[in-house]
Amino acid sequence: MFHVKQSEFDVVVVGGGHAGCDAAHAAARAGARTALVTLKMEGIGVMSCNPAIGGLGKGHLVREIDALDGVMGRVADLAGIQFRLLNRRKGPAVQGPRAQADRAVYRAEMLREMTSCPGLEVLTGEVTDFIMQGDRVAGIVLADGSEVHAKAVVLTTGTFLRGLIHIGDVSYAGGRMGDNAANKLGERMDGFGLPLGRLKTGTPPRLNGKTINWDILEEQPGDDEPVLFSFLSKGLNLRQVSCGITHTNTKTHDIIRENLSRSAMYGGHIDGVGPRYCPSIEDKVVRFADKESHQVFLEPEGLGDDTVYPNGISTSLPEDVQHDYVRSMKGLEQVEILQPGYAIEYDYVDPRALDMRLALRDVPGLYLAGQINGTTGYEEAAAQGLVAGLNAAKEAMGQDPVIFSRTDSYIGVMVDDLTTRGVSEPYRMFTSRAEYRLSLRADNADQRLTPKGIEAGLVGDTRRAAFDAKMERIGAGRAILDATTVTPKQLNTAGIRVGEDGKQRTLYQVLAFPETSVADLVPLAPALADLDDETQVQLRRDALYATYIQRQQNDAQALQKDEARGIPGDFDYDRLDGLSNELKSKLLRIRPSNLAQAGRIEGMTPAALALILSRINRDQ
């Protein structure tokens, strides 16, 4: 075990993956004496699957983590070797920043963040058990018998709990390729009597880039004007590279079809449910049988690394079949496989056993975050890590919890979805999951969340100063736009076409017109010329959505009112005679934290909600 300076902490985080790093950093930022305990130092910040951060919905989560001064966005910016804003042609609400990352740099920068964070100590060792005080978790026990005491523990063990790797008909225990499974801890979790299930995910073979014929492949470059994740990042850190594009073809599909019975998934070796939105190539060939070709992105894994990640062909077929089908694709005729693709099955905990802090209701002192909660993806993991780490710190320090709402963030949407609805397949974020997505944009994540982060004690001085200065600039611009009223005639004279409807408009309203920028308004309010480009762009985005947001705000306020009606954890639903047995059992299992959450339970009726509300009112 790594040298322990002390063995008494406020918070211990188990696991140095994406959930664990943001959990530990958040706990320490919030002021808790924190330890991050993970299997090995080299495992910190490892990307088990694709070398990329962000994307649609996921990019929103990274921006929100960053707005709360978390680490994922800053590290991804430092490691980025190709940045692309997805959905660039659509509105800002559904655009998603994405970066291809240099794996080695990502790991190195994440390790640096963990080892340089005040109040955070990194320890290595395998956690096999918990220290219990009555029914409360009060620390962890390592494989060598050493103990680390804590007031709260956050478990972020990813795919490691009783992990089982499958390549064709070969199966063996493993947390991911090259790592042991956490079997003892898996059994220990079972001992709590928690609702556990099995899920699965897969990854493609890794290719030797030197053996790819890049010259005949289509090239996909990054954006000319890269959009970074962090509100603090100022520019690129690394040289930028292009990806290659190839396609599967009928020969590829024939090889896969002929060998389906040898696939771990189709050969009946795997019980767990896989991610619908990240299907294996076997899945694609079977489910979309009429499609003759699928696109495959060839993504370099780093600047000093020839390994290439072929995005779109994850598999659990045997190695010889992987070799054949990969070589059937254009540009890959002579390709060498460096590491075979594989599938992994692992235990997860039904997240309905958690409350909105991501704390287990029936095991006080224990929080869960990341893949262990049935999600998939680095970003979903990191965002949960932040919630669990922050709230574990708050509990340890005797402070109020910090709850995220569907109305303030994608983080709130995810936590609510998980804890209310549970998962039937690995959960990933989409913009369509957020009903208030016009206001929950990636571009305004700081405006939505940095004040909340400041109040929670999560935000450091540098970000706070940068945020205050930015808001001052936006405020100054907004004041000019609000204070200047113009007539249609003035607008037409300034070259902004509008019907002669006699309506007076503020320049802020005019800024919402299609194809209108702050620069277009300078003839009407010359002081606007003093605003920097970033402020001008942000004002335009805010103006564009202002009317929609106004409409959404009424709905959001109604929801917030219901969220404010807390339901005590020990609320006795059995006392409510008018409730059906089915609803009672759902309510008892989910135990919603507030009326809004109760309302989202499948089958819930307005009458049942009214019953619950009237009982809460009477009990108060």
Ligand code: FAD
């Ligand atoms: P991880 O990143 O797995 O981190 C877990 C950490 O816990 C590790 O550092 C490990 O060392 C540590 N640990 C485990 N047990 C112990 C213990 N007992 N004691 C101490 N430390 C411990 N995501 C997608 O979005 N799309 C995909 O297609 C996809 N495919 C995947 C394919 C494979 C084969 C794998 C393994 C993962 C895949 N993922 C995919 C998932 C992605 O890797 C995870 O969602 C993400 O890494 C989860 O983060 P996490 O922090 O929860 O866990």
